[in-house]
Amino acid sequence: MAHERIVLAGVGAAQGVAFWLLIENWPKERGVGALFAGLLTFLSVATVVSHFAWTGRSYGRLLALACGTAGVYAAVAFWVGRQLPSAGDAFQGDDQRVFTWIATSLTTLYVLGPFLQIYQASGRRRFPYQALFLHSWNNFFVALVGLLFVGSLWAVLGLWAALFGLVEVEFFSELFSEELFIYTVTGGAAGLGIGLGRESQRVIETLRGITLAVFRILLPLTSFVALLFIATLPFTGLDPLWGTGHASPILLSWIALTVLFLNAVWQDGSGPPPYPRALIRLVEASIVSMVLYAIISVYGTSLRIGQHGLTPPRFYALLFGVILGLYAIGYAAAVLRRSPGWLAGIPGVNLVMALTLVALGLLLHTPLLDPLSWSARSQFARLAEGRTRASDFDYGYLQFRLGRAGAARLAALEALEDHPEIASIREGIRTAREAASHFEWQRIHGPEIRPEDFTIYPPGSVWPGGLFDAIRRVSSAWVTPCHEGEYCAVLPLNVDREAGDEYVVLLGTTGSAQLLAFLRDEMGAWRYLGEYQLADAAEEPDPVTIRDAIRQSRIETRPSLYSDLVIDGRRFHLVPR
DSSP, rough: HHHHHHHHHHHHHHHHHHHHHHHHTTTTTTHHHHHHHHHHHHHHHHHHHHHHHOOSOOOHHHHHHHHHHHHHHHEEEEEEEESSTTTTOOOTTTTTTHHHHHHHHHHHHHHHHHHHHHHHHSSSOOOOHHHHHHHHHHHHHOOOOOOOHHHHHHHHHHHHHHHTTTTTTTTTHHTOOHHHHHHHHHHHHHHHHHHHHOOOHHHHHHHHHHHHHHHHHHHHHHHHHHHHHHHHHHHHOSHHHHHHHHHHHHHHHHHHHHHHHHHHHHHHSSSSSSOOHHHHHHHHHHHHHHHHHHHHHHHHHHHHHHHHOOOOHHHHHHHHHHHHHHHHHHHHHHHHOOSTOOOOOOOHHHHHHHHHHHHHHHHTTTTTTTTHHHHHHHHHHHHHTTOOOOOOOOHHHHHHHHHHHHHHHHHHHTTTTTTTHHHHHHHHHHHHHHHHHHHHHHHSSSOOOOOGGEEEEETTTOOOHHHHHHHHHTTTTTTTOTTTTTEEEEEEEESSSSSSSSEEEOOOSSOOEEEEEEEOOTTTTTEEEEEEEEEEEEEEEHHHHHHHHHTOEEEEEEEEESSSSEETTTEEEEEOO
């Protein structure tokens, strides 16, 4: 056991030194930097595979597994590195690949790890489901032990340096802050912590057992809520879902939660169902209902794509919807098949989906499934094929959100010869290239608010003459479109306690939303009074809550120089213009 800990700590320390050398000598050239990114990924993946698949024997097989797996990840990382911007590039957006690649690497390695561990231990390409189940849960807690050891060690080192700092001995503080020391000690501590976790089987089994027990208790509750939500939809319809602008992530999260809890309960399928018959039927019904969750999510995302084109967030939402939909269909089939064992089809679904997840995660960071490239092509097609007007097109999104792919599509748009709005297109491209950021471009060229985007209260009212023009003049300083999930409203309220036409205007439901006040003066002209802000500066305004309160008429005025507003119990002061 001690030998294993020493080996894993040594491998981790060597990785830390290599990390330090790479980062200290990181080149500025994009091509060479991509090579360094590939090397960094190779070292990371090889070390992780070595730490978790270590058996103390079959060193050749372990080396082949670690290097082979790391080679695949390094090749993908090299391509990702090639896409990152260089100094002087005017376009933006490729940097997001770094964050998605890190998240994808961790997720896919976690999924792939049990397969590698079993193959390293047996040398055969047979993967018993019970062993996969145990490895997948144990690896999570082993990694937690490793993180706990690293965090604890650095807490001790920090106090060590502070203790000697009290007597003006700065040697330890300076040593512990050296980058080479940080990388080496952190890498070695991570290896040692993982070794401790691998040895602490009783602790790992206890943690696993507690976690599974918690999930076993929660599954009936989540099943009841899932069915209750489905039963509510016939009465509410789907319009409230589309109005939120974030229904798909919540629906998909509920499917993922159900998949997690169900696997925690089912485990390796060797035991009987842990619930009485009534709860089993409840769980089974909720599993089948997950198919509806997936359909609603995919349908909603597809509507957004059809209306506004593909963007990376919509690409991911659609992909996750399809993946979780396949899980839901597979599990529903296991429920409906009624085989001798309860949900006996789960292992087959999990095995296929695990390998599918790994493949898709890697392909997302290659030219085949690159979300930025797909989104750039989609946005290009909307304008090139005349599905959107040149004046409504977001050229800044291609320039500042879709990286090289967006810049290439802008060049392709500029090269169009037979488009009827080519002059407007080229002007839009020119202004996008001159802008410093997407926000700056939107401030000048963002979509304008339209009268039809507003809800006027009380219901059935019409626009007061001239008010919309006054709103547009004021709101032109901000980017506050009233579409794509946003909400804008106009309602009459007496804000200065004098007779006359006075209105409060809500613009949007995101963080940039505004609550504005307008007054018609004696000459019939509309005057902008100012913007309402929360009286309690410690609170954060919630525009969605404001929207819902306005819809339900939960709004009133309170005396002040100008009347305060009380919306859903929150008090807003008018900040005069």
